Amino acid sequence: MRHICIHVDGFGNIGRAFTRLLLSKSSLLDALDIRVCGVYDSTGGIYKPDGIDAQRIEELLKLPRSSLGSVGSKALNVAETWRAGDIIVEATPSIYDESHPINKRFIELIYSGAVIVTANKAPLALRPDLIVSYGLPSAGQRLYLSATVMAGTPLVWLAYGLAGRRVKRLIGVLNATTNYILTLVEEGYSMKEAIRRAQEEGIAEPDPSIDIEGYDPAAKLAILSTILGYPRSINDVARTPLTAIPEEEVRSPGEDVRVKYIAYLDPEKAYVRPEKIGTSLAAARVAWNMNAVTIEVEDYMIEVTGPGGGPSPTAGALLSDLINAARHRERAV
Amino acid sequence: MRHICIHVDGFGNIGRAFTRLLLSKSSLLDALDIRVCGVYDSTGGIYKPDGIDAQRIEELLKLPRSSLGSVGSKALNVAETWRAGDIIVEATPSIYDESHPINKRFIELIYSGAVIVTANKAPLALRPDLIVSYGLPSAGQRLYLSATVMAGTPLVWLAYGLAGRRVKRLIGVLNATTNYILTLVEEGYSMKEAIRRAQEEGIAEPDPSIDIEGYDPAAKLAILSTILGYPRSINDVARTPLTAIPEEEVRSPGEDVRVKYIAYLDPEKAYVRPEKIGTSLAAARVAWNMNAVTIEVEDYMIEVTGPGGGPSPTAGALLSDLINAARHRERAV
Numbered sequence: 001m002r003h004i005c006i007h008v009d010g011f012g013n014i015g016r017a018f019t020r021l022l023l024s025k026s027s028l029l030d031a032l033d034i035r036v037c038g039v040y041d042s043t044g045g046i047y048k049p050d051g052i053d054a055q056r057i058e059e060l061l062k063l064p065r066s067s068l069g070s071v072g073s074k075a076l077n078v079a080e081t082w083r084a085g086d087i088i089v090e091a092t093p094s095i096y097d098e099s100h101p102i103n104k105r106f107i108e109l110i111y112s113g114a115v116i117v118t119a120n121k122a123p124l125a126l127r128p129d130l131i132v133s134y135g136l137p138s139a140g141q142r143l144y145l146s147a148t149v150m151a152g153t154p155l156v157w158l159a160y161g162l163a164g165r166r167v168k169r170l171i172g173v174l175n176a177t178t179n180y181i182l183t184l185v186e187e188g189y190s191m192k193e194a195i196r197r198a199q200e201e202g203i204a205e206p207d208p209s210i211d212i213e214g215y216d217p218a219a220k221l222a223i224l225s226t227i228l229g230y231p232r233s234i235n236d237v238a239r240t241p242l243t244a245i246p247e248e249e250v251r252s253p254g255e256d257v258r259v260k261y262i263a264y265l266d267p268e269k270a271y272v273r274p275e276k277i278g279t280s281l282a283a284a285r286v287a288w289n290m291n292a293v294t295i296e297v298e299d300y301m302i303e304v305t306g307p308g309g310g311p312s313p314t315a316g317a318l319l320s321d322l323i324n325a326a327r328h329r330e331r332a333v
Numbered sequence: 334m335r336h337i338c339i340h341v342d343g344f345g346n347i348g349r350a351f352t353r354l355l356l357s358k359s360s361l362l363d364a365l366d367i368r369v370c371g372v373y374d375s376t377g378g379i380y381k382p383d384g385i386d387a388q389r390i391e392e393l394l395k396l397p398r399s400s401l402g403s404v405g406s407k408a409l410n411v412a413e414t415w416r417a418g419d420i421i422v423e424a425t426p427s428i429y430d431e432s433h434p435i436n437k438r439f440i441e442l443i444y445s446g447a448v449i450v451t452a453n454k455a456p457l458a459l460r461p462d463l464i465v466s467y468g469l470p471s472a473g474q475r476l477y478l479s480a481t482v483m484a485g486t487p488l489v490w491l492a493y494g495l496a497g498r499r500v501k502r503l504i505g506v507l508n509a510t511t512n513y514i515l516t517l518v519e520e521g522y523s524m525k526e527a528i529r530r531a532q533e534e535g536i537a538e539p540d541p542s543i544d545i546e547g548y549d550p551a552a553k554l555a556i557l558s559t560i561l562g563y564p565r566s567i568n569d570v571a572r573t574p575l576t577a578i579p580e581e582e583v584r585s586p587g588e589d590v591r592v593k594y595i596a597y598l599d600p601e602k603a604y605v606r607p608e609k610i611g612t613s614l615a616a617a618r619v620a621w622n623m624n625a626v627t628i629e630v631e632d633y634m635i636e637v638t639g640p641g642g643g644p645s646p647t648a649g650a651l652l653s654d655l656i657n658a659a660r661h662r663e664r665a666v
Contacts, residue, residue: 021631028497138660139472146494153635154494161479161487164361164656165649282638298354298649302486302639305615316498316631323497327471 002085004326005037005049009078010091011068012041014119016061017311018091018318023054025319032326038081044069045076079105082114087325089318090118096215096234098126110134110143115329117321119147119314125219125234128226136160136227141328144321149220150174150291152313153306154320159227165297167228169266172293173283174220176308177204177211178242178261182274183287185250191243203289203309214239214261214272221263221270232270240273249276258284263293337659338370338382338419342411344401345374347452348424349394350644351651356387358652365659371414377402378409412438415447420658422651423451429548429567431459443467443476448662450654452480452647458552458567461559469493469560474661477654482553483507483624485646486639487653492560498630500561502599505626506616507553509642510537510544511575511594515607516620518583524576536622536642547572547594547605554596554603565603573606582609591617596626 006022008015022029022036029035035051043066046052052060060068069075078088088109092102106123109116110130118124124131124145135143137160146156173179180203184194195212198204210216218237225232242261250259253276260283262275277284282292282303291308294301307313339355341348355362355369362368368384376399379385385393393401402408411421421442425435439456442449443463451457457464457478468476470493479489506512513536517527528545531537543549551570558565575594583592586609593616595608610617615625615636624641627634640646 025497136660137470137657139662152630152633154491157494158487158491158637160657161490161650161653163653163660164358165653297485298645300485300640300646300649302637304491304635304637306635307633312631313633316633317494320494320496320498324470324493327469327496329472 003033003035005086007038007078007082007088009040013311014314015091017315021315021319040078041066041068044072044074046072047081088114088116090120092120094120094122096122115142115325117144121148121219125222128231128233131226144325146321147314147317148223151307151309152316155304168296170295171264173260173291174263175211175217176289180289185247191247213241217263217272225265225270238271242274245274336366336368340371340411340415340421342373343424346644347647350648354648354652373411374399374401377405377407379405380414421447421449423453425453427453427455429455448475448658450477454481454552458555461564461566464559477658479654480647480650481556484640484642485649488637501629503628504597506593506624507596508550509622513622518580524580546574550596550605558598558603571604575607578607
C-alpha cells in the first residue's frame with residue numbers, strides 16, 4: 001500500500017504547532033507510513049508526492065507568515081494536489097460566511113471524497129449536515145473534528161460515546177477568551193481594559209468580535225449539538241454579547257454564583273450569553289483560559305474540564321484525529 | 334440488508350437495565366433495523382432469528398433471576414446462535430480467571446469474528462492484546478468496551494480521542510464501592526461498619542473482595558492504560574487493599590488533602606491503593622459513588638467526572654456502544 005500523504009492546509013500558529021508536534025512523533029509516523037506531502041498558506045504551497053523531508057519542513061517552520069508562495073509554488077492549494085487516500089489537515093481560519101472561498105473549498109473537498117481532519121469550525125457550524133453525513137463514527141467517516149471544540153480536550157469523542165442516549169442539557173464555558181476577560185474583570189479591570197489586556201497578551205484577536213459577540217462559542221455549541229443528536233447551525237444558536245453584562249455583576253455576583261459566558265443547549269433551544277450560574281456547575285469553577293462543560297444525560301451528570309485554547313492543545317487534537325483517520329484507512333483498504 | 338440481531342448475554346441487573354433502555358428507544362431501533370434476537374443467562378436462553386417481540390421481552394424482564402432455561406431452551410448459549418453481522422452484548426459477570434468458561438467463550442467469540450459490546454471487564458483486563466487488535470477505532474473494530482470503565486461516562490471514547498499523544502500520567506477514582514465506603518468512614522463509621530452498610534445498601538457485593546482488594550479498579554486501569562498506549566493486564570497493576578489505610582487517616586487526612594482509593598498510571602508503572610491526594614485533583618473532590626480522573630497529556634490537564642457505577646449508567650454505555658457498532662456495520666456492508 002502507498003504511504004499516507006498528509007496535506008497541512010494553513011500554516012499559521014495552529015498549522016505550525018501541529019507540524020512541529022508531528023515531526024516529534026517520527027516513530028509513530030513511520031509505523032503508520034504517514035508523510036507530510038503538502039504544506040500550504042494563503043500565498044501558495046509546497047507539494048512533494050513522496051513526502052517533504054524533515055529538514056525542509058524545519059526550514060519552512062522558520063519562515064515568516066504568508067511566505068510559502070515565495071519559496072514554493074505561488075497560489076498552489078490543496079484542492080489541486082490531494083488524491084484519494086490522502087488526509088487533509090485543515091488549519092485554516094474560521095470565517096462564518098458560507099460563500100467565503102475557504103469554506104466553499106472545504107465543502108467541495110468533502111463532496112469529492114476527501115478525508116479531512118479540521119480545526120476550522122466554520123464549515124461545520126454553517127453546515128451541520130456535513131457532520132451528520134461524514135463526521136460521526138462509522139466505516140464511512142471522513143471528517144474528524146475534535147480540534148474544533150475545547151481545543152485539546154476530546155469532548156467530541158466523549159460526545160460520540162453518548163450516541164443514542166438522551167442528552168437533556170449541556171451547560172458550559174466553551175470560549176477561552178471571554179473567560180479570560182471575565183477573570184480579569186473579577187480581578188478589578190474594567191471590561192474595556194480587560195479586553196485590551198487580553199489583546200496585548202495575544203489571547204484575544206486584534207478584532208475581538210468573534211469571541212466577544214459569541215460567534216466562536218456559538219459555532220462550537222452548534223457542532224456539539226449536532227453530534228449529540230440535535231443538528232443545529234450557528235444560526236440556530238442565540239447570541240448575546242459579553243458586554244451585555246454589567247461589570248459590577250461580574251465582580252459581585254452574589255453567594256455561590258459566578259458570571260460566566262455560558263453555552264447552553266437542550267432539545268428545544270441553544271444560546272450563548274453572559275449568565276450567573278451556581279458554583280455546583282463545573283463551568284462556574286474554571287478561570288482564565290480553561291473550559292468546562294456539564295452534560296445531563298438520561299438520569300446522570302458528566303463533567304469535563306480542560307484547556308480551551310492555544311496552539312499546543314489544538315495541535316494535539318489534530319494529531320489524535322489524524323492517527324485515528326489513518327488507522328481507519330489502514331484497515332479499511 | 335438483513336436486520337441487525339442483538340444477543341443479550343447475561344440477564345442480571347445490567348442485562349435487564351440495558352434491555353429495558355433498549356425497549357424505550359424503539360424509533361432508534363427501527364431506524365437502524367435492530368432487533369433483540371437472543372437473551373441468555375447461566376441456565377439457558379431464548380433465540381428467535383427474526384427478533385423476539387417486545388411483549389415477550391417485557392415478560393422475560395419480570396422473571397426471577399436465572400430462570401431463562403425454564404421458559405426457553407435449557408443451556409442454550411450465544412456461542413451456538415450468533416451469526417456474522419449480529420452484535421453480542423456481554424452483560425456477564427467479570428471473573429478474573431482466564432480459564433473461566435465465560436472468559437474462554439468471550440475470547441473464542443472474538444477470534445471467530447464476532448462483534449461484541451461488553452460490560453464484562455475480565456477478558457479485556459486479562460488479555461490487553463484483544464483491545465489492541467479489536468477494541469480501538471478502525472474500520473476493523475469489533476470490540477466496544479466503554480461500559481467497562483466509569484460506567485456511563487464515555488471516558489473510553491475520550492481516551493480514543495487522545496491517540497498518538499503522550500499521556501504522562503492518569504490519576505483518579507475508578508471504583509464506586511470503595512469511594513462510598515471511604516465517604517462513610519469520613520462520616521464516622523468504622524471501616525468494618527462502612528463495608529457492612531455498603532453491602533446492606535446493595536453498593537458492595539456479598540463478597541466485597543473484588544472491590545476492597547482492588548481487582549475492579551485494577552481491571553479498569555489496565556483497560557484504560559492499554560487504550561492510552563501502554564498495554565497492561567490486570568496482573569501488571571500493583572494492588573494494595575482499601576483496608577491498608579488507618580481509619581484515622583481517612584477522617585483526619587490534614588489540610589487540603591483527602592484519602593481516596595486511587596488508580597494511577599504513567600508510562601513506567603500502574604497501581605491502585607488508598608492514598609492521600611491534594612484537593613486540586615478531581616479525584617479528591619468526588620464522594621459516594623462518583624468517579625473522577627485527571628489526565629496529564631502533553632503539556633495540559635484534562636478532568637472528567639461522572640457516575641461510577643449502577644445499572645442505569647452502565648446500560649447507557651452499552652446502548653451507545655451498540656448504536657456506534659451498528660452504524661459502523663451499516664455503512665461498512
